[in-house]
Amino acid sequence: MKLTAMYVGAVLGPGVLVLPALATEAAGPASLLAWAALLALSVPVAVSFTRLGERHRGGVAGFVRTAFGDRAARPVAWWFYLVGVPFGVLGGALVGGRYVAHALGGGDPALIGVLLPAAAFAANYAGLRVSARAQVLLVGLLAVLLVVAIAANVPHVAPDDFQPFAPNGWLAVGHAAVVLFFAFSGWEAAGNLADEFGDPRRATRRTLVVVAVLYLGLAVTTAGTTSNVPLADLLGRAFGPSARPVVAVAAALLTFGAINTYLAGGARLGGRHGLTGLLVLCGVLTAVTLRLHVELDTLMRVASTALAAVTAAGLAAAVTLLRSRSAAFALACTTLVPAFSGVLLAVPLVIAVAAPAIARVGRRVSARVSARAGSAVRAGRSSS
Structure with a gap:
């Protein structure tokens, strides 16, 4: 049950708060095709990562290392650690902050958004097992809220809601899929945690359903x-005047759940000081985003592009290690996502080229931190 909660927390994240609106803006009701296609793609992706997690250790970077060597694994780890996690965490946090502020009728969305990842960092510093137990409760409450919201609004759906179906043309479905990929990209984060808990196959099946x-x-x-704020509207119809606190709770649960899992998975890639490194990266990115007024859509698309590259690399490893036709099909489909990313495709490409230099810098920083920590311990012993 804990692993199912971690999986659901990673895949069913804060994207559901805003991605329906961003996808509809990109493709109109035809965005439904992108939703359906990505759901279908989730099955071979989830199965591939589950089977890899059962046979190999180290998450996606470890799978790629086993299949193709250290040189191929380095950029995969940095795509996830340097881009996917920080941009995903910040994007999700700002979405959650916007919803909570809307539900409370005021407040600074950015400030509220910063508090949500702060709580997730605290949970992960407390220990993975502690945060996993908390997530079982959070995911259960969240699922109930969403089911009630959907059930209450299905009777209000009318044919006119789907007209015109593709106002921006059929290619816009591909652009909608890029931003929606963020909502389906939790498998590579959860894959880093599969060896911490039992029965990943059962957890995968439950999560897919x-x-x-x-x-x-x-x-x-x-x-x-x-x-x-489409989910706020759905909950408003379901709960009436009492919807505001419900929306605030749902937004906080969604955001915390996804951020919690991404931090837990990303910290393992960063080694001994992985969680602290993510704290620094998220802090710097937050400062830059607020200073330059970076759009939420841009944050989501950057994260989606990097995570699509990570997923594609993991699927390529599955093709090699598992000899899986379903993984090959999923790989072919996943590569279409970066193809619609435009100039943002430069992000994973630049990191891939710079991966050796980034690794050298990371080793030097880690060595300095370890040396300073050792000096502090020795100084403490001598003074006592």
């Missing part, structure tokens, strides 16, 4: 909306 029901329900009930 939960995600399919909730995502399709949200996609259908929000297809015709132009609201920036």
